[in-house]
Amino acid sequence: MLLLYFISRLRGGAEEEEDVDLTLQKNDSGVESALLYAKAWSKYTKDLLAWVDKRLGLDIECAKSCAKMAESAKMLASQQDYMPFRETYISTFKNDTEYSQLLLQTATALQTNKFMQVGLTL
Numbered sequence: 001m002l003l004l005y006f007i008s009r010l011r012g013g014a015e016e017e018e019d020v021d022l023t024l025q026k027n028d029s030g031v032e033s034a035l036l037y038a039k040a041w042s043k044y045t046k047d048l049l050a051w052v053d054k055r056l057g058l059d060i061e062c063a064k065s066c067a068k069m070a071e072s073a074k075m076l077a078s079q080q081d082y083m084p085f086r087e088t089y090i091s092t093f094k095n096d097t098e099y100s101q102l103l104l105q106t107a108t109a110l111q112t113n114k115f116m117q118v119g120l121t122l
Helices: 002-011 014-026 030-079 086-112 114-120
Strands: none
Touching: 014 030, 030 086
């Protein structure tokens, strides 16, 4: 019932809202139930955003490590002339470095978005 209430609020259905409002008003614990649901939703989103923040931190750490390894391996491969698949390996290491940089940019952009900042201050 409470889920229907919040869904109708999100959809903006005035007729459904009025029905749910009347149902909540008639129920002795309707307002309390709505408040408990809102509190649970708040905790859920706070926990979810904390997980996203931790995951981004791990992704950033991993991307930095991969970029460092790829640069090191690319240097080693570049120094070896006339080795089989040399250009393939160098290209792969370059792609790894570029991918790591893209991941770092994306993770940084996600961390600086307002929804992350707001969620972590709850």
